[in-house]
Amino acid sequence: MRLVAYLLPRIAAALITLFGVSLLVFLSLRLLPGGYADILLGPFVTPEARAIIAQRYGLDQPLVVQYMRWAGAMLSGDFGVSMVTQRPVIAEFLRRAPVTLQLALIALGVALAAGYPLGVLSGVRAGAQRKKRDFGRLVGAMGASVPDFVLGSVLIFVFSVWSLWFRVGGYVPFTADPVGNIRSMMLPGLTLSVFGVALILRTTRDAVLRVMTEPHITAAVARGASPGTIIRRHILRNAAIPVVTVTATYFGFLLGGAVIVEVLFSIPGVGLYIFNGLLNRDYAIVQAGVLLAAVVFITINMLADILYALIDPRVGAVR
Amino acid sequence: MTARLLKTRRLDGLSLFGLITLGILLFLGIFGPLLPLGDPTRIAAGPRLDAPSPHFPFGTDELGRDFLPRVVQGIRATFLLSAIAVAITAVIGTLLGLMAGYLGRTTDQAIARGADILFAFPALVAGLLVAAVIGPGQVSAITVISIATLPLFIRVVRSVTLGVAGRGFVTAAEVAGASALRVMLVHLLPNVMGAVMVQLTYALSIGMIIESALSFLGLGVQPPDASLGSLLRQGSGYLTIAPWMVLSAGVVLSLAIMSVNLVGDAVRDALEPLKGRPLT
Amino acid sequence: MSRAVVDINDLVIGYDTGTRQVRALDGVDLTVFADETLAIVGESGSGKTTLGMAAGRLLPPEAQVLGGRITVCGVEVTQADDPTLRQLRHDRLGFVFQNPTSALDPTMRISRQVALAMGGRPGSQAIAELLARAELSEPDRILHAFPHELSGGMAQRVVIAMAIARNPELLIADEPTASLDASIRARVMTTLGKLRAESAASLVILSHDLSLIARHADRVAVMYGGRIVELGPAAAVLDAPAHPYTRALLAAAAGNEEPGERLRPIPGTPPVLAGRAEACAFAPRCLFREARCEAERPEARAFAGRDVVCHRAEAVIASDAPPRQEVR
Numbered sequence: 001m002r003l004v005a006y007l008l009p010r011i012a013a014a015l016i017t018l019f020g021v022s023l024l025v026f027l028s029l030r031l032l033p034g035g036y037a038d039i040l041l042g043p044f045v046t047p048e049a050r051a052i053i054a055q056r057y058g059l060d061q062p063l064v065v066q067y068m069r070w071a072g073a074m075l076s077g078d079f080g081v082s083m084v085t086q087r088p089v090i091a092e093f094l095r096r097a098p099v100t101l102q103l104a105l106i107a108l109g110v111a112l113a114a115g116y117p118l119g120v121l122s123g124v125r126a127g128a129q130r131k132k133r134d135f136g137r138l139v140g141a142m143g144a145s146v147p148d149f150v151l152g153s154v155l156i157f158v159f160s161v162w163s164l165w166f167r168v169g170g171y172v173p174f175t176a177d178p179v180g181n182i183r184s185m186m187l188p189g190l191t192l193s194v195f196g197v198a199l200i201l202r203t204t205r206d207a208v209l210r211v212m213t214e215p216h217i218t219a220a221v222a223r224g225a226s227p228g229t230i231i232r233r234h235i236l237r238n239a240a241i242p243v244v245t246v247t248a249t250y251f252g253f254l255l256g257g258a259v260i261v262e263v264l265f266s267i268p269g270v271g272l273y274i275f276n277g278l279l280n281r282d283y284a285i286v287q288a289g290v291l292l293a294a295v296v297f298i299t300i301n302m303l304a305d306i307l308y309a310l311i312d313p314r315v316g317a318v319r
Numbered sequence: 320m321t322a323r324l325l326k327t328r329r330l331d332g333l334s335l336f337g338l339i340t341l342g343i344l345l346f347l348g349i350f351g352p353l354l355p356l357g358d359p360t361r362i363a364a365g366p367r368l369d370a371p372s373p374h375f376p377f378g379t380d381e382l383g384r385d386f387l388p389r390v391v392q393g394i395r396a397t398f399l400l401s402a403i404a405v406a407i408t409a410v411i412g413t414l415l416g417l418m419a420g421y422l423g424r425t426t427d428q429a430i431a432r433g434a435d436i437l438f439a440f441p442a443l444v445a446g447l448l449v450a451a452v453i454g455p456g457q458v459s460a461i462t463v464i465s466i467a468t469l470p471l472f473i474r475v476v477r478s479v480t481l482g483v484a485g486r487g488f489v490t491a492a493e494v495a496g497a498s499a500l501r502v503m504l505v506h507l508l509p510n511v512m513g514a515v516m517v518q519l520t521y522a523l524s525i526g527m528i529i530e531s532a533l534s535f536l537g538l539g540v541q542p543p544d545a546s547l548g549s550l551l552r553q554g555s556g557y558l559t560i561a562p563w564m565v566l567s568a569g570v571v572l573s574l575a576i577m578s579v580n581l582v583g584d585a586v587r588d589a590l591e592p593l594k595g596r597p598l599t
Numbered sequence: 600m601s602r603a604v605v606d607i608n609d610l611v612i613g614y615d616t617g618t619r620q621v622r623a624l625d626g627v628d629l630t631v632f633a634d635e636t637l638a639i640v641g642e643s644g645s646g647k648t649t650l651g652m653a654a655g656r657l658l659p660p661e662a663q664v665l666g667g668r669i670t671v672c673g674v675e676v677t678q679a680d681d682p683t684l685r686q687l688r689h690d691r692l693g694f695v696f697q698n699p700t701s702a703l704d705p706t707m708r709i710s711r712q713v714a715l716a717m718g719g720r721p722g723s724q725a726i727a728e729l730l731a732r733a734e735l736s737e738p739d740r741i742l743h744a745f746p747h748e749l750s751g752g753m754a755q756r757v758v759i760a761m762a763i764a765r766n767p768e769l770l771i772a773d774e775p776t777a778s779l780d781a782s783i784r785a786r787v788m789t790t791l792g793k794l795r796a797e798s799a800a801s802l803v804i805l806s807h808d809l810s811l812i813a814r815h816a817d818r819v820a821v822m823y824g825g826r827i828v829e830l831g832p833a834a835a836v837l838d839a840p841a842h843p844y845t846r847a848l849l850a851a852a853a854g855n856e857e858p859g860e861r862l863r864p865i866p867g868t869p870p871v872l873a874g875r876a877e878a879c880a881f882a883p884r885c886l887f888r889e890a891r892c893e894a895e896r897p898e899a900r901a902f903a904g905r906d907v908v909c910h911r912a913e914a915v916i917a918s919d920a921p922p923r924q925e926v927r
Contacts, residue, residue, distance in 0.1 A: 016432055017432060017435045017436050017439055020432060020433070020436035021436050021440070024436060025448065028448065028449075028452050124598065128597040128598055128660075137333060141333065141337075141577055141580050141584065142577065144524070144576075144577075144580055145524070145573050145574075145576040145577030146569075146573045146576075146577075147528050147531055147532060147569075147572065147573070147576070148532075149532060149548075149551060149555075150551065150569035150572060150573055153551065153554075153555050153558060153565045154565070156558060157558050157559065160559060161559065214701065215696060215698060215702050216702050216704045216705070217598075218657060219694065219702040219703070220704075221597075221598060221657060221688070222655055222657050222688060222692070223688065223689065223694075223715075223716055223761065223762075224685045224687070224689025224690070225685075225689075225715070226685060230598050231598070233704075233715060234707075237704075237706045237707070238704070238705070238706055241706075252441070253441045253442075256444050259443040259446075259447065259536070260532055260535065260536065264555075271444070274447055275536065277447075278450060281451075286447050286451045289448075290440065290445065290447070290448045293440070293441050293444045294439040294441075297439050297441060298439050311706065312705070312706060313705070313745040314705055314747045597660060
């Protein structure tokens with residue numbers, strides 16, 4: 001009951017956000033000079049093609065009607081047709097989604113596995129000693145400061161000069177060669193994870209520091225609980241609450257398409273597809289990409305809200 | 320706030336490193352064109368793709384241009400673009416955040432939803448859309464940075480405003496008949512400035528990452544202009560035979576972002592001192 | 600008297616605020632005996648919380664012990680190593696804090712928190728019995744609740760139950776009822792007193808509320824400016840105060856306070872000491888002051904059945920007119 005009462009407004013807000021996103025994408029592509037047909041077909045458009053497009057998308061209709069038709073098409077899974085291949089865009093997205101998902105999962109896994117424990121350690125140390133200077137801050141500052149394309153470029157250089165076990169460029173599908181797949185995905189995954197490690201480390205560190213100022217930690221110390229017990233029983237759970245939110249945001253961004261890393265390492269995921277769509281002026285792909293990324297992002301954040309409510313019993317309580 | 324920053328007796332090593340690095344980079348960015356570093360656009364100033372040497376500390380590019388002044392030019396462009404974008408965004412975001420937090424109700428709902436909507440666009444994917452609509456270039460980069468950082472300002476300012484709006488001095492001003500605009504600008508704005516300053520540094524570092532990423536993809540700064548990102552793009556074509564281009568631009572870019580982040584941390588630590596306790 | 604549980608000698612504690620030193624305790628001597636209830640009374644800023652927390656070495660890192668010793672149950676607290684101290688807290692000390700809701704982990708059900716405090720793997724029967732000892736009605740329902748679902752009074756009884764879970768020799772309660780409704784304060788105090796008597800433990804209550812603790816304490820220590828200015832049997836001190844500050848506190852507490860109101864009994868504010876006070880810290884607010892009070896630090900002396908730190912104690916105890924309050 002509590003969960004339902006908490007979630008209903010959130011679902012409503014998510015739907016409104018989704019509506020806003022779609023409206024923004026729709027308008028940004030319609031209201032600009034040149035018109036939708038030009039954007040869709042490029043500048044060298046024949047009148048015939050223009051007429052077909054106008055008919056198909058109802059460009060002679062009022063904007064509201066156009067939006068309804070457009071949104072209706074999206075809702076029924078019709079995200080348009082690629083100009084280059086003349087095939088439905090959505091099919092291509094679905095085909096590439098697992099690649100991006102795998103990349104995102106590697107990055108998320110590394111980010112959590114490294115960032116969370118380091119953040120807890122750094123936070124506990126910093127809190128206990130009131131020291132601002134510690135490894136957590138250094139690692140956090142470095143990880144958040146080296147852009148993925150810089151790190152990726154350096155990794156590509158290192159691993160292509162000394163061809164170590166990892167493979168640079170040349171994506172291998174998992175189904176064709178699992179080991180080869182891992183070899184080709186690890187470097188991009190790691191590159192992508194560095195920002196996440198820093199993000200989760202910093203969030204965890206701040207959360208731990210904040211929890212450590214709470215009176216119930218002093219109370220636990222006063223009961224004679226050991227530091228290990230206090231960390232395990234009290235700090236980890238309380239500090240996890242903000243980490244859930246940030247992790248969801250990060251995962252949402254990863255799934256939206258790790259454009260840079262996919263371009264850099266030639267990983268045929270969603271991000272590379274959208275980027276190539278832009279280069280080929282295949283705007284149906286860009287439009288669908290942005291919409292899908294936003295949908296995924298909003299959905300992931302919804303799931304995080306549910307998880308949040310499960311971890312923190314205060315959520316949704318009458319205050 | 321600067322006073323409070325200075326009053327923190329021990330400015331630790333990392334913060335000091337950040338301040339000094341930022342100072343040097345800003346100096347280079349602002350006065351770079353006046354320094355005797357050579358002409359960043361002169362073709363065949365030296366051999367093509369020449370490795371770093373005392374004469375060309377950062378080597379040369381594929382047209383024989385001295386890469387050091389190119390990097391200095393890039394620092395200028397990267398800082399300038401991000402700073403312009405973040406400054407504009409900070410003003411708009413602060414005003415919207417004040418309105419959301421103080422006026423409440425429908426205004427709050429509308430602004431909060433608007434922030435959610437902008438926040439739902441992953442920055443680079445949004446960058447691709449913007450590039451598709453208005454074409455690659457600096458305006459495009461500024462737009463994308465604004466989309467990505469506006470929600471940060473709105474959310475932070477809104478929550479600080481909510482915390483302050485119920486205090487006595489605000490009520491006193493209202494009772495004295497101050498207009499909503501006056502309350503927001505005279506009474507609430509000074510109270511949110513600390514939080515805005517902290518967000519400003521983080522937004523600047525995000526802005527620099529986005530600018531350089533877009534330029535790296537060829538969607539931001541266009542040749543013959545150069546930003547650190549576009550230099551990386553240029554260098555990545557010669558990565559295996561002339562790694563100094565990617566390395567020099569990459570290291571300088573990373574240092575630039577890191578210095579901004581470290582200064583941001585220092586500002587935040589000064590505004591909200593660390594409190595914790597030993598677990599023993 | 601009986602055995603000493605706490606023995607504090609010339610304790611001096613300062614806080615390093617980053618920009619300056621503030622002295623919170625300015626030479627405190629105090630003994631707490633077994634099986635007694637001692638109330639330490641003073642305004643906020645008088646140093647009573649610092650004193651209470653120092654007994655368990657629970658002060659934040661910026662607090663520094665500048666001198667003196669604290670011996671609790673035979674352990675020299677300022678010198679002990681961490682395991683010894685943890686053992687001391689675990690086996691012999693119990694703390695009750697001002698705000699019970701924030702003293703409980705918000706993400707954990709009451710049953711688990713109480714079980715952690717009891718140690719081992721107590722069954723829910725044992726947990727419920729402990730809660731019943733703290734006079735919680737419906738312990739079974741409370742077991743499954745989260746802290747935010749409890750009222751302040753119920754939460755404080757849970758905190759008390761956790762504090763007595765291992766039968767401590769010393770209970771320290773810092774403003775145990777300050778955050779509670781006035782209507783239940785006395786009942787919580789009674790519970791605390793009953794539990795203390797059952798286990799023959801010592802109870803130290805830190806409070807600003809003289810009238811509340813008057814009925815529950817055997818002895819009263821009044822703190823001002825980081826020192827204990829008057830210490831003696833509750834009856835003696837409350838009936839005939841020998842320190843002007845105690846006298847002013849009593850006058851202010853004589854029924855003219857609103858329920859729940861924090862007392863600001865005496866004009867002026869407590870001092871913030873930068874170092875050792877070389878005069879009477881209360882002199883600027885004192886109705887009895889004379890030249891000597893502003894020149895010479897008063898030392899504790901036995902007088903009229905208590906210890907008092909005042910040059911003018913004779914005059915104070917002799918005066919029977921209600922103290923007039925005037926702002927200097």
